[in-house]
């Protein structure tokens with residue numbers, strides 16, 4: 048029989064236990080072990096059965112059990128203490144309070160996925176986990192963020208394997224009533240809703256769930272409501288589930304519906320409206336289109352509204368892989384924003400222009416969400432230094448006239464939320480030997496030398512042992528699912544060894560991550576696994592996108608290799624990589640392996656989580672590792688950059704990997720002193736914690752975002768909005784006049800004095816630039832000397848710029864500018880003069896993409 052309706056009956060807690068309701072619904076428990084311990088102590092067996100989710104536990108306990116606990120004075124006291132602690136966490140001023148009035152009152156953070164806890168599976172991989180860590184650290188630092196995303200009825204898929212190792216996907220339906228979510232309601236108790244118009248007179252409605260992430264609210268839009276037709280109900284059915292149209296509708300709902308949900312949130316709760324809008328990758332970019340519509344409704348022109356919106360928008364790009372960037376057909380966008388479904392005041396041609404790839408190499412038929420994101424945000428960044436540089440090269444077509452290094456895309460390197468990812472045993476060790484503050488605020492890492500070798504090694508053994516137990520359990524379950532019988536599986540209880548060097552490799556399986564690089568020479572790998580004195584064991588996991596057959600084939604190759612009875616005790620593929628598995632995987636691995644095809648890994652964060660637990664990294668110099676590998680905190684796999692044949696490149700890099708594992712990694716791990724300890728290994732563990740610990744924290748990342756992007760964006764947004772948007776109107780007018788007048792701008796000639804042919808260090812060069820500005824005023828431009836080394840072909844590599852000051856006007860728009868600079872470099876040197884637009888409302892002088900060189 049099938050039920051025709053389903054709902055979840057919530058427990059009524061006895062009064063003394065009432066605070067457990069708040070403790071369960073605030074996801075702070077996901078990074079606060081004392082709160083989890085409290086729930087576990089209510090019924091340890093039930094706790095495991097409900098997958099360690101407090102809300103589910105409360106639902107699973109009988110009234111009798113709850114009544115008994117309510118009578119237990121000691122337990123009631125613990126509940127009270129936990130509630131007081133949560134209250135104190137939520138109300139302490141935090142780091143952000145020290146920033147004063149310059150800091151934005153609220154920041155909206157849009158993302159298509161959020162990975163916060165295994166109990167809320169609304170993520171597929173790194174992008175979502177990063178968004179979750181961003182919210183958690185913002186909560187710790189008291190940054191007033193509000194998250195916005197979608198609630199997917201089935202989240203991402205669950206992965207299992209067929210008998211022959213092929214990935215199987217299932218989509219268990221989540222029941223939001225049984226999750227740590229609450230529905231946003233109008234004052235009369237009815238569900239609060241937003242809607243977005245669709246072509247053909249249809250309308251997409253959504254209700255809004257709120258997850259409470261410490262002090263940060265996260266609003267999740269859900270289209271599974273009765274007001275919707277069947278197709279519209281399915282818009283939020285899955286993460287990355289459908290094709291282009293489905294995805295476009297999701298992005299419309301997230302962006303446009305998301306802004307509407309924020310307005311609803313402020314109206315219902317009195318929360319301040321966000322002053323800054325941060326879009327985590329381009330997917331939610333329509334949020335700015337909706338905000339332009341709002342401004343037009345308030346009386347601004349499109350161009351004025353565009354300035355008002357851009358100034359307060361931050362865009363983070365996350366991938367240099369073209370397939371990772373959403374692109375739609377222009378005709379599709381035309382259908383959704385034009386025809387019978389225009390957005391009032393926002394002409395469809397203007398929207399199309401925002402996402403147009405109208406630069407050399409672009410596809411004229413395509414609407415590119417990342418390109419729109421860059422055009423709609425005054426501030427943009429990549430997620431590691433290398434990725435920043437790669438992004439500047441990738442998008443430099445949007446700033447014609449500028450060399451890649453000047454493209455206004457900065458970088459903030461990702462980080463990870465230590466309270467989530469550091470194993471309790473590691474925390475306990477830090478507390479005991481260093482101090483209670485470690486490592487929450489990034490303090491104390493330099494004191495890691497105080498922890499005795501024996502303690503570190505003992506803890507590492509505990510963590511490795513726990514991973515081995517977890518892997519055996521998972522492997523056995525997987526084999527039962529693959530059709531093996533209990534009797535065939537006795538071997539699984541002996542597979543992996545808690546004393547063998549353990550290497551972890553887990554991530555999504557797009558091709559560039561090269562899951563199977565280690566299988567390049569299977570015999571060589573076998574020798575490493577089965578080495579008589581210095582064996583290595585590998586724990587591997589990862590999901591392939593359901594439509595990616597190549598990825599599934601890679602998984603199958605890996606599984607088939609690991610199925611071989613000769614090696615299966617030393618290498619395992621564990622299905623269904625998710626947060627829960629990750630929590631035992633990172634701490635349990637001695638070495639974290641990452642071998643992407645450089646430079647496609649924008650940052651990578653899993654190696655950071657391993658490092659915080661005392662794991663060492665063995666990685667291609669890509670993403671974060673390119674930035675922070677220092678020769679002593681792990682190993683760099685040499686890249687065969689420039690080798691064009693991909694097979695040959697893989698061969699070279701795999702050979703280097705095998706050599707490193709055998710001759711450096713395993714050699715050091717098994718090099719024991721008279722105490723039986725690998726002293727030199729432990730030295731590297733200490734150095735890893737001391738050198739990487741403070742850097743890889745998400746708290747460092749979030750403070751960087753606040754200081755480098757949110758505060759300046761709030762200031763720019765306020766300047767644009769002040770006095771009925773006078774700033775935005777002025778900026779729009781000024782940009783139009785500069786664009787119109789730019790063709791009249793040129794450098795007429797340049798004179799210099801102070802050096803002859805025999806310049807020497809310390810000489811001062813005086814430069815006079817004679818320029819024509821046409822209709823533009825002296826104040827509209829900046830005239831610069833750019834100087835630096837020159838190549839044999841006179842190519843200038845800038846090392847400095849000097850602003851020239853206006854000295855004389857000749858009428859006719861002609862002017863002389865002057866300035867000087869001192870020579871500080873020996874060798875071939877040169878300079879040039881150029882003219883750029885200048886206005887206090889610009890974040891950088893490259894913003895308009897306009898420049899005139901001498």
Ligand SMILES: *Cc1c(COP(=O)(O)O)cnc(C)c1O
Nearest residue numbers: 172173554625626629651652653
């Ligand atoms: C950290 C994490 C990721 C992302 O790892 P990358 O190194 O950035 O690829 C993906 N999935 C889970 C479950 C994670 O915990």
